Amino acid sequence: QSVLTQPPSASGTPGQRVTISCSGSSSNIGSNTVNWYQQLPGTAPKLLIYSNNQRPSGVPDRFSGSKSGTSASLAISGLQSEDEADYYCAAWDDSLNGPFWVFGGGTKLTVL
Amino acid sequence: QITLKESGPTLVKPTQTLTLTCTFSGFSLSTSGVGVGWIRQPPGKALEWLALIYWDDDKRYSPSLKSRLTITKDTSKNQVVLTMTNMDPVDTATYYCAHDSTYNDAFDIWGQGTMVTVSS
Numbered sequence: 001q002s003v004l005t006q007p008p009s010a011s012g013t014p015g016q017r018v019t020i021s022c023s024g025s026s027s028n029i030g031s032n033t034v035n036w037y038q039q040l041p042g043t044a045p046k047l048l049i050y051s052n053n054q055r056p057s058g059v060p061d062r063f064s065g066s067k068s069g070t071s072a073s074l075a076i077s078g079l080q081s082e083d084e085a086d087y088y089c090a091a092w093d094d095s096l097n098g099p100f101w102v103f104g105g106g107t108k109l110t111v112l
Numbered sequence: 113q114i115t116l117k118e119s120g121p122t123l124v125k126p127t128q129t130l131t132l133t134c135t136f137s138g139f140s141l142s143t144s145g146v147g148v149g150w151i152r153q154p155p156g157k158a159l160e161w162l163a164l165i166y167w168d169d170d171k172r173y174s175p176s177l178k179s180r181l182t183i184t185k186d187t188s189k190n191q192v193v194l195t196m197t198n199m200d201p202v203d204t205a206t207y208y209c210a211h212d213s214t215y216n217d218a219f220d221i222w223g224q225g226t227m228v229t230v231s232s
Contacts, residue, residue: 002158035218037159044208044225045151045159050218088159092217097175101149101161 003028004089004104011110017077020107022089024070028102032092034072036065039086039106048087049074076109084111114138116148116209116223123229124199130228134192134209141167141187147212148192149219150183152205160205164212165192201230 005023012018022034036049047056049065052072064075072091076083089104120132132150139146149164163183164172173181182195192209206227210219 033217037219039159044222045219046222047216047218047220050216050220054216056216056220090159090161090218097178100172100174101164103151103159103161106158 002105003093003102004091006087006089006104006107008105009108009110011112012076012079013112014079014081016079017075018079018109019076020074020087020089020109022072022074022104024072024091024102026070027095027098028070028091028093029067029072030070031094034065034067035090036063036072036074037088037090039088040082041085045088079111081111084109114211114221116211116221118207118209118223118226120207120226120228122227123231125232126200126230128199130194130196130199130203132194132196132207132209132226132228134194134223136190136192136209136211139211141165141185141190141192143167145214147214148185149210149212150192150194150207151210151219152203152207153225154202154205157205162196162207163194166212166214199230204228204230 033051037045038048039045052067053065093102116136147166150162165183206225208225211221
């Protein structure tokens with residue numbers, strides 16, 4: 001059971017806009033920034049979004065992130081077939097035994 | 113260019129201790145703000161953070177695994193070592209090391225991962 005909650009799956013057709021949610025609590029998302037990682041099949045994860053809404057160099061601006069309260073979202077616009085991957089959110093958790101990193105359970109994105 | 117590569121045994125027996133080495137290039141773990149973390153992923157499952165060590169030797173551990181984990185660094189060799197004691201079949205996973213920077217506070221560069229199977 002992951003500390004951060006993500007929907008297990010999401011889907012969309014090419015060109016569509018899809019969003020993936022990540023729900024946490026006051027000790028993690030509520031008080032820290034959120035990062036998003038993309039994991040293409042059979043590969044290592046790749047940083048997609050950091051500090052809630054910042055894109056590392058080379059990440060297309062089709063990918064965007066946002067945070068409100070204890071939840072965060074990843075939006076992908078102009079969906080492409082190569083976006084089919086697993087997506088994970090992550091944040092520091094400052095609870096009693098913290099700080100420590102927590103990840104979401106991952107969302108498998110299917111491009112129909 | 114930053115690269116990281118994990119190495120270690122592919123098969124360990126239950127109750128044994130696992131030792132994994134992350135060998136990196138393109139940065140120094142003596143540079144302020146730099147860290148190296150370990151994250152694992154059981155087959156078909158989600159990512160799980162394990163441990164993180166910073167340039168100043170500050171160390172952070174997953175609370176659920178803290179009693180079994182030790183992370184150390186050898187700055188001269190550009191290596192970070194993770195040991196996990198009392199291995200169990202549920203620890204079967206791909207283990208990744210990753211570069212962390214306090215600039216973006218994220219694992220921005222990942223190694224390719226190494227698969228470790230725990231079985232007798």
